[in-house]
Amino acid sequence: MEVASPRFKARAAHKLADPALQKALTRVKIKFVPARAQAAADFGDFEALREAGRAIRDRALADLDLWLERFEREATARGAVVHWARDAAEANAIVLAIARENGVRKAAKSKSMVSEECALNDALEGAGIEVIETDLGEYILQLNHEPPSHIVAPVIHKNKEEIADLFEEKHHRPRQTGIAELCREAREILRPHFLSADMGISGANFVVAETGSTVILTNEGNGRLVTTLPRIHVAITGIEKVVPTLEDLSVLLRLLPRSATGQTITNYVSVNTGTRGEGESDGPQQFHIILLDNGRTRVLHSELREMLACIRCGACMNHCPVYQAVGGHAYGWVYPGPMGAILTPLYVGLENALDLPHAATLCGQCSAVCPVKIPLPDLMRKLREQQVERRLRPAAERRGLKLWAWVARHPRLYALGTRLAVRYLRWLADETGRIRVLGLAPEWTSGRDFPAPEPRTFRERWQAGERPGAQPGARP
Amino acid sequence: MNARELILGRVCAALNRDAAADAAARRGVDAHLDARAVGPQPAVTDDLVETFMQCAAALSSTVERVASADEVPARVAAWLQAHGLPAQAVGWTGPAALDWAAAGIALEVRPPRADDLAGITGAFCAIADTGTLMLLSGADTPAAASLLPETHVAVVPRARLVAHMEDAWRLLRAEAGRLPRAVNFVSGPSRTADIEQTVTLGAHGPYRVHVVLVG
Numbered sequence A: 001m002e003v004a005s006p007r008f009k010a011r012a013a014h015k016l017a018d019p020a021l022q023k024a025l026t027r028v029k030i031k032f033v034p035a036r037a038q039a040a041a042d043f044g045d046f047e048a049l050r051e052a053g054r055a056i057r058d059r060a061l062a063d064l065d066l067w068l069e070r071f072e073r074e075a076t077a078r079g080a081v082v083h084w085a086r087d088a089a090e091a092n093a094i095v096l097a098i099a100r101e102n103g104v105r106k107a108a109k110s111k112s113m114v115s116e117e118c119a120l121n122d123a124l125e126g127a128g129i130e131v132i133e134t135d136l137g138e139y140i141l142q143l144n145h146e147p148p149s150h151i152v153a154p155v156i157h158k159n160k161e162e163i164a165d166l167f168e169e170k171h172h173r174p175r176q177t178g179i180a181e182l183c184r185e186a187r188e189i190l191r192p193h194f195l196s197a198d199m200g201i202s203g204a205n206f207v208v209a210e211t212g213s214t215v216i217l218t219n220e221g222n223g224r225l226v227t228t229l230p231r232i233h234v235a236i237t238g239i240e241k242v243v244p245t246l247e248d249l250s251v252l253l254r255l256l257p258r259s260a261t262g263q264t265i266t267n268y269v270s271v272n273t274g275t276r277g278e279g280e281s282d283g284p285q286q287f288h289i290i291l292l293d294n295g296r297t298r299v300l301h302s303e304l305r306e307m308l309a310c311i312r313c314g315a316c317m318n319h320c321p322v323y324q325a326v327g328g329h330a331y332g333w334v335y336p337g338p339m340g341a342i343l344t345p346l347y348v349g350l351e352n353a354l355d356l357p358h359a360a361t362l363c364g365q366c367s368a369v370c371p372v373k374i375p376l377p378d379l380m381r382k383l384r385e386q387q388v389e390r391r392l393r394p395a396a397e398r399r400g401l402k403l404w405a406w407v408a409r410h411p412r413l414y415a416l417g418t419r420l421a422v423r424y425l426r427w428l429a430d431e432t433g434r435i436r437v438l439g440l441a442p443e444w445t446s447g448r449d450f451p452a453p454e455p456r457t458f459r460e461r462w463q464a465g466e467r468p469g470a471q472p473g474a475r476p
Numbered sequence B: 001m002n003a004r005e006l007i008l009g010r011v012c013a014a015l016n017r018d019a020a021a022d023a024a025a026r027r028g029v030d031a032h033l034d035a036r037a038v039g040p041q042p043a044v045t046d047d048l049v050e051t052f053m054q055c056a057a058a059l060s061s062t063v064e065r066v067a068s069a070d071e072v073p074a075r076v077a078a079w080l081q082a083h084g085l086p087a088q089a090v091g092w093t094g095p096a097a098l099d100w101a102a103a104g105i106a107l108e109v110r111p112p113r114a115d116d117l118a119g120i121t122g123a124f125c126a127i128a129d130t131g132t133l134m135l136l137s138g139a140d141t142p143a144a145a146s147l148l149p150e151t152h153v154a155v156v157p158r159a160r161l162v163a164h165m166e167d168a169w170r171l172l173r174a175e176a177g178r179l180p181r182a183v184n185f186v187s188g189p190s191r192t193a194d195i196e197q198t199v200t201l202g203a204h205g206p207y208r209v210h211v212v213l214v215g
């Protein structure tokens, strides 16, 4: 997928001014946030579950090579073919080669963020293979040539009227307006594709080392269909998705849906192991599993390793005030919200996503709800530090900070500077004591205002003999 | 160097274990696989049937209890009729042993087709904690029977009800030894909330799931 992250600020400003999007985004707050809170409360000791989830992910990452080798051995023993891909291009080439060898003309896909990372659909279509997204949200996006805006609810930015218009135009059927009728229409359009596809493509929420299985969680059942009906199944996933045992999987299966949507379990959890068995009338005859690196080993090697523990639940974005305000498209790549603010620079390069680690208030909501306790604000801070170390911040900012540092080392100058600054800011404030337009940096105040400072600086007051509690009730 | 060696090499470099640490890690992996430690589980009451019925209902399955297997065909026939559904189904070999014809249901045992209206299956077991059916694929238990038809009816003996998913894995290891091609956990009818985050039942799979608990 094309990286539009360098234009975060412009895109965010555009999204803030989009009333339909703003209305759609309120659903994140109304639906997902309370649902997750209720599910966590109902569980009982959800903290213990989060700790256990984190420990499982840490264990997998600590010996990632061994777990991957184990997974490969078990999967291969059951007749699956395990492929390794260094980057997106290599992953796409593997899928294309499988398609070519088997004369594949049509592929039905269930939702996979890793395939979005690879822009797999473009690669397949470029080779003349028809690709059908079958997750309802992803299907709507495919019809409209749009990227997803949320990793769990990809089409959260659209309302039903827009979808009704789109279906009417593309399906050439009478316009439906009810949500149930729209869903039924999509089912009727998509069902024949499941039946006629030569290849099913899925992601994998997890792969299990103990058994060599891939695991997908869906509510719609499309994941089951693409892994059951076509003669070839290709599962594409990141190398970090491995979990050791079925017991470990069970813990993560408790955490993920509760954190994502507040469900105790998704409607379907499909654990696929190997190819169609003796006498079976369904199931693929070929099962290919592609394990993608695409920057993950680099992250494993870095101080941001913890980010690989992510199980892609979306809770961090649901609870993020910045995501709630600008939506997913502003982030400009596959992964939005706090997890995207970290993953995007890691995978596409810090220099290509300069604003993302700053697209946060560091309020800490994300890490408070993350099911595997990733300290997302700390990781954003580390990326900010790396930007400074690599001199990636804008020249004006660097000069400004240098100047400030110099002044801060000269106490008299500093005292004078702050005295002047306080007076200047008070002069800018309106009669209610708020600053609406910041003279030197007006873009700072284009979406917010802030209060004017007290009339005298701390030092002035200290020097005047003021002490805490010395003048109860007195106002300076 | 091929991609596999390159990626695994990079992983090793990142983890940076010396020989002693590597040997310890390998022992740790084996020990963890042997231990199969169970993590935190939600509490369930002693009454597994009650828990299952509540949790399954919460996810929009319907559940009824019958005292013996003989009663199942007539009860299912009544349920189909009450929902205005035809008395026709594709089924697994197991439940097909019951006398469906006597209850007026035409049950065919064959690979499911896209136009089948109802699928009648058993279940390897059911999990009380989440109201879930655990279905294994196999020659006599095609996965499509619980997937293609708009209605899925599952017949589950009370004795196959377990508390948590980990109990289901234990049962599977004990009875089957290894995983079948597909283990499907089914918790209610298929659904989507993609349009305006409004839950709609019947996405790509069944519109309704009816569980008959026997015994």
Ligand code: SF4
Pocket (backbone or CB within 6 Å): A259, A309, A310, A311, A312, A313, A314, A315, A316, A317, A339, A366, A369, A370, A371, A372, A373, A374
């Ligand atoms: S970072 Fe945590 S909260 Fe965000 S998607 Fe990943 S697991 Fe979920």
